[in-house]
Amino acid sequence: MSSTELPVSRLKPPGSSVNALDWLRRNLFNGWLNSLITVLLGALVIWLLYQVLGWAFTTAVWTPIPTNLQILMTGRYPSEQVWRVQICLALLLLLFGLSAGVWGGILRSIASGLAAGALLLAIMPFTLQTRLVLAGLVLLVGAGFIVGSRSRHHMRRLTIALWFASPAIMVVLLRGFVGVPGLPYVDTGLWGGLLLTILLAVVGIIASFPLGVLLALGRRSKLPVVKGFCVGYIELIRGVPLITVLFMAMIMLPLFLPANVRVDNLIRVLVAITLFSAAYLAENVRGGLQSIPNGQVEAARALGLNVFQTTLLIVLPQALRAVIPALVGQFISLFKDTSLVAIVGLAELLGIADIVIEQPAWLTVPHGVHREVLLFVGLVYWIFCFSFAQISRHLETRLGVGTR
Amino acid sequence: MKLKQTPLVAGMLVLTLMLSACAGNAAPTTTETSAAGETAAAPSTEVIAGGLGGASTAASGAATGASPASSPAGGAAQTSAAATTSAAATTAASASPAGAGGAAQTSPAAAASGSAAAIAPADAGEFLRTIRDRGTLICGVNPGLAGFSSVEASGGYVGFDVDFCRAVAAAVFGDPSKVEFRPLEAAARFPALQTREIDVLIRNTTWTLTRDTANGGDFGPVNFYDGQGMMVRQEENISRLEDMGGAQICVQSGTTTELNLADVFRALNVEFTPVVFDTNDATLAAYAEGRCDGYTTDRSGLAAQRLGLPNPDEHVILDVTMSKEPLAPMVLQGDPQWRDIVSWVVYGLITAEEQEITQANVDTFQNSEDPTIRRMLGIEGELGAGLGLDNDFMVDVLKAVGNYGEIYNRHLGPETPLDIPRGQNALYTDGGLLYAPPFR
Numbered sequence: 001m002s003s004t005e006l007p008v009s010r011l012k013p014p015g016s017s018v019n020a021l022d023w024l025r026r027n028l029f030n031g032w033l034n035s036l037i038t039v040l041l042g043a044l045v046i047w048l049l050y051q052v053l054g055w056a057f058t059t060a061v062w063t064p065i066p067t068n069l070q071i072l073m074t075g076r077y078p079s080e081q082v083w084r085v086q087i088c089l090a091l092l093l094l095l096f097g098l099s100a101g102v103w104g105g106i107l108r109s110i111a112s113g114l115a116a117g118a119l120l121l122a123i124m125p126f127t128l129q130t131r132l133v134l135a136g137l138v139l140l141v142g143a144g145f146i147v148g149s150r151s152r153h154h155m156r157r158l159t160i161a162l163w164f165a166s167p168a169i170m171v172v173l174l175r176g177f178v179g180v181p182g183l184p185y186v187d188t189g190l191w192g193g194l195l196l197t198i199l200l201a202v203v204g205i206i207a208s209f210p211l212g213v214l215l216a217l218g219r220r221s222k223l224p225v226v227k228g229f230c231v232g233y234i235e236l237i238r239g240v241p242l243i244t245v246l247f248m249a250m251i252m253l254p255l256f257l258p259a260n261v262r263v264d265n266l267i268r269v270l271v272a273i274t275l276f277s278a279a280y281l282a283e284n285v286r287g288g289l290q291s292i293p294n295g296q297v298e299a300a301r302a303l304g305l306n307v308f309q310t311t312l313l314i315v316l317p318q319a320l321r322a323v324i325p326a327l328v329g330q331f332i333s334l335f336k337d338t339s340l341v342a343i344v345g346l347a348e349l350l351g352i353a354d355i356v357i358e359q360p361a362w363l364t365v366p367h368g369v370h371r372e373v374l375l376f377v378g379l380v381y382w383i384f385c386f387s388f389a390q391i392s393r394h395l396e397t398r399l400g401v402g403t404r
Numbered sequence: 405m406k407l408k409q410t411p412l413v414a415g416m417l418v419l420t421l422m423l424s425a426c427a428g429n430a431a432p433t434t435t436e437t438s439a440a441g442e443t444a445a446a447p448s449t450e451v452i453a454g455g456l457g458g459a460s461t462a463a464s465g466a467a468t469g470a471s472p473a474s475s476p477a478g479g480a481a482q483t484s485a486a487a488t489t490s491a492a493a494t495t496a497a498s499a500s501p502a503g504a505g506g507a508a509q510t511s512p513a514a515a516a517s518g519s520a521a522a523i524a525p526a527d528a529g530e531f532l533r534t535i536r537d538r539g540t541l542i543c544g545v546n547p548g549l550a551g552f553s554s555v556e557a558s559g560g561y562v563g564f565d566v567d568f569c570r571a572v573a574a575a576v577f578g579d580p581s582k583v584e585f586r587p588l589e590a591a592a593r594f595p596a597l598q599t600r601e602i603d604v605l606i607r608n609t610t611w612t613l614t615r616d617t618a619n620g621g622d623f624g625p626v627n628f629y630d631g632q633g634m635m636v637r638q639e640e641n642i643s644r645l646e647d648m649g650g651a652q653i654c655v656q657s658g659t660t661t662e663l664n665l666a667d668v669f670r671a672l673n674v675e676f677t678p679v680v681f682d683t684n685d686a687t688l689a690a691y692a693e694g695r696c697d698g699y700t701t702d703r704s705g706l707a708a709q710r711l712g713l714p715n716p717d718e719h720v721i722l723d724v725t726m727s728k729e730p731l732a733p734m735v736l737q738g739d740p741q742w743r744d745i746v747s748w749v750v751y752g753l754i755t756a757e758e759q760e761i762t763q764a765n766v767d768t769f770q771n772s773e774d775p776t777i778r779r780m781l782g783i784e785g786e787l788g789a790g791l792g793l794d795n796d797f798m799v800d801v802l803k804a805v806g807n808y809g810e811i812y813n814r815h816l817g818p819e820t821p822l823d824i825p826r827g828q829n830a831l832y833t834d835g836g837l838l839y840a841p842p843f844r
Binding site for chain 1: 547548549550551554555556557558559560584586587588589591592595596599600601685689692708709711712713714815820821822
């Protein structure tokens with residue numbers, strides 16, 4: 001009644017308040033051809049679901065996964081030392097909790113996502129010990145959040161310092177020392193599974209970022225040597241597949257070094273991944289740099305900013321904001337590319353999956369267990385990549401990418 | 405702008421070319437200097453072969469050559485000559501990696517290694533010294549091959565090949581745990597050996613002439629005689645390959661198996677249709693679904709794969725061996741002592757089975773009167789010392805892993821899911837091919 005009194009310009013369009021049956025009739029069964037297609041495709045979907053679920057709940061043998069959970073997660077890391085990996089995980093979750101409390105915003109979404117994930121895993125049918133550890137992790141995130149939000153001011157510096165110290169703490173903790181009884185040395189050759197996948201991806205992403213930005217800036221430099229080097233490097237690396245770079249690092253490098261000089265395998269792979277990823281990142285960032293109109297630089301100059309200030313304060317923030325979708329896409333593909341290191345002898349998640357499939361215990365299982373194990377590994381990859389994408393979407397919304 | 409740079413770039417190119425041309429001549433001469441000047445200090449660098457191996461010797465030779473030349477004279481000509489040499493040698497060092505074979509072509513080991521240059525050991529005993537200094541043996545194994553090398557849920561390696569690694573570690577250190585396993589894909593195994601990433605490769609590797617020569621390897625005794633086998637359906641009443649005229653045969657593509665299949669059937673003059681798949685899993689699955697009449701792969705895998713089929717009893721493995729696949733441990737060519745150690749550990753395991761010495765009863769043989777046993781266990785004689793090991797090295801080996809038969813039964817025998825009959829892998833006294841030379 002009141003709506004009729006409103007001027008026409010302020011009227012909202014009529015709502016699409018159709019019930020489910022109407023919706024079905026309009027979209028799926030309008031005409032005999034569409035009805036036929038709907039029925040056929042519907043039957044196909046139901047049949048496929050029936051087959052897949054039937055397989056998953058009756059024929060499939062899932063025992064290899066809980067049995068080998070430890071090696072899938074940490075590779076050949078010694079069983080009695082796995083607490084060190086758990087402490088690293090706890091430290092990471094505590095830091096996310098603290099940061100969520102101090103800064104809120106997107107960090108809060110990440111922290112609550114992590115806590116929810118841990119909680120979800122804690123109700124899964126793992127051993128009691130694993131579930132207790134997971135529950136403890138959830139509590140840690142919560143505790144970090146409460147402490148962080150209560151004394152935002154005091155915790156800010158501590159949290160930043162902890163973030164910067166955490167990589168060193170984790171590496172020392174994971175690697176240990178020769179001859180120290182409580183913290184014996186664990187060779188990097190024994191690190192594997194999801195631990196190694198995450199380590200390779202995180203280090204690759206973090207280390208390649210500054211390198212990629214520098215290369216992108218260098219490519220736009222007016223100094224011919226700098227520009228030439230950057231162009232040459234980027235085009236050389238982009239011209240070869242990652243597997244070639246890994247083979248170079250693992251197999252050719254020892255040929256160039258004296259026989260008694262040995263660089264740790266993990267470090268070689270990390271360097272190779274970083275160098276490879278930096279070249280691609282540089283081109284993404286260059287795309288962002290080119291999208292910044294020249295007027296921005298000129299305005300910055302007019303305000304009296306020097307070259308470094310112009311780049312750091314005016315150009316880069318805008319350029320990087322513009323290429324967030326491309327950067328996230330690249331990080332996702334880097335995360336999945338880490339599976340290539342299995343070929344050069346490091347057993348990351350997919351490498352361990354292959355090992356699990358080949359265990360003699362599953363020889364008598366009809367058709368083997370590769371479907372089950374690979375599905376599980378695929379699910380783990382998907383969870384990580386999907387989370388990446390979600391975080392980036394939050395970030396884009398907050399920074400107004402594409403709307404400003 | 406660009407036009408101005410062109411001469412500069414061209415000049416740099418020419419300079420680089422000239423330097424690399426010099427490097428070819430400079431490397432051998434400076435190596436001589438190094439041999440003369442450094443023999444006392446580092447005799448082991450004399451016979452270094454391979455891409456950088458040779459070049460780095462050249463560079464260090466130039467460095468040592470430069471110091472005596474410049475110190476007494478002070479003459480500008482001499483100093484500059486020395487400087488040129490060292491510059492050329494540095495170029496050699498940086499240039500040779502590009503063409504890995506370049507600097508190494510003259511050395512025998514690298515010439516044999518063909519495609520990839522090998523960092524050859526300098527002299528007999530160098531491997532053993534390096535391994536003992538390091539404190540662990542690095543053994544290249546298969547990342548996952550049921551029965552031969554696989555990782556347990558607890559993270560430890562188990563398998564037939566793995567036990568041979570442990571046996572060599574026990575011989576070198578008296579401790580089977582001092583071994584580090586390096587999982588290697590097929591493509592990475594020979595480069596890993598050539599670059600000395602690993603000390604020994606025990607990874608179901610078939611001994612062939614090319615691998616013995618072009619890949620720069622040396623093989624120990626065969627530890628497993630494999631061969632290609634054929635599985636068919638019971639209902640088809642096939643007992644020989646000749647019965648398979650017109651059959652469709654599932655085989656994995658790009659393998660020696662595929663090539664052998666064609667060879668064997670051509671020799672028998674039997675028509676067949678190969679149905680090829682990329683992976684072993686897909687090949688077996690296709691056979692299980694009835695897309696082929698026969699399925700062929702190495703016999704070591706066939707028995708277990710038959711058990712993995714929905715109805716194992718409906719399938720039979722033909723009593724034919726279509727190819728020779730002698731699997732043997734492989735070491736890098738150039739250190740005869742190291743090869744001897746690996747060989748005699750394998751021979752020792754075989755001899756122990758022959759003499760019925762087991763993991764459990766090895767101590768009871770300390771009072772044995774049999775001279776063969778006394779020599780092998782180091783109770784008398786100096787056999788171990790001849791290999792650079794303790795005389796009782798075989799006692800450590802047997803306590804660690806047991807004899808050949810025990811290793812076989814633990815991983816491949818009737819108690820295991822694989823259940824591969826001993827066949828050719830029985831002792832020669834039982835009609836097999838295992839025959840170890842005498843310990844004396």
